[in-house]
Amino acid sequence: TTRRVRDTDWILVVKLDRAEVDAPALRSTGWIIGLATALLAAIVAGARALARGQALERDALEQRRQAQQLAALQLLQAIAENSSDAIFAKDLDGRYILFNRAACEFVGKAAVAVLGRDDRDLFPEAQALQLMETGRRVVAENRAITEEETLSTHAGERVFLATKAPLHDEAGHIIGTYGISRDITERHQSEAAMRQQAEELKARNEELERFNRATVGRELHVIEMKKQINILSRELGRAPPYPLAFEQKDGNPESPA
Secondary structure (H helix, E strand, C coil): CEEECCCCCCEEECCCCHHHHHHHHHHHHHHHHHHHHHHHHHHHHHHHHHHHHHHHHHHHHHHHHHHHHHHHHHHHHHHHHCCCCEEEEEECCCCEEEECHHHHHHHCCCHHHCCCCCHHHCCCHHHHHHHHHHHHHHHHHCCCEEEEEEEEECCEEEEEEEEEEEEECCCCCEEEEEEEEEECHHHHHHHHHHHHHHHHHHHHHHHHHHHHHHHHHHHHHHHHHHHHHHHHHHHCCCCCCCCCCCECCCCCECCCC
16 A cells, blocks of 8 residues: 655555454454344344233233133023023024023023034924024124024924024124024914904904895885885875885875984
């Protein structure tokens, strides 16, 4: 390397070893690499710690969610056991997760034999498919549906008024369905009997009306004949044989009062 000496004609020539020139830079580079490595290691460690923390938090949230759901189901189970209506709940696959005592009596099975199973294990195929379709409608439309259902039960064919609605978690997500079914067989039979009685009374009334119309027609015809006979009798100088209330004593007809 060379450098001109100021205010002279001299030039300073110096021979340097490249290692001496690169040494400061290498020392700086080493420090930079070391710091970068340490920083990267810290970032990785922090990211792993954050991921573990988030995973632990998610696990804790899931455990709390499951605990809340279990508590809600247990509360619902306690309330449902004292109801005479069939109360039940299903997951999104249609499997029963709640089945109260009244529902067990209707199907003739214990709750342990029902939980985890769907309607195909309890009812004839056509009825089961209809029930499962209603459950899908409740989830798809996210609303309650009330309708009458005729089902084959342990006590024979019964008619239920069933209300089914979506089951939500604390975040508002649909996690299944629940329902309440009331046995209205007797009421349904009474209504059917009343409808039949009303139809019979209507038929009898129509028959009486036809009879009355026929009777009144015959009476009017007879009265008209008697009226004509009275007129002929007067023309022949005889007394009218039929006393009619709407005729005057002189034999001239007048309108009835």
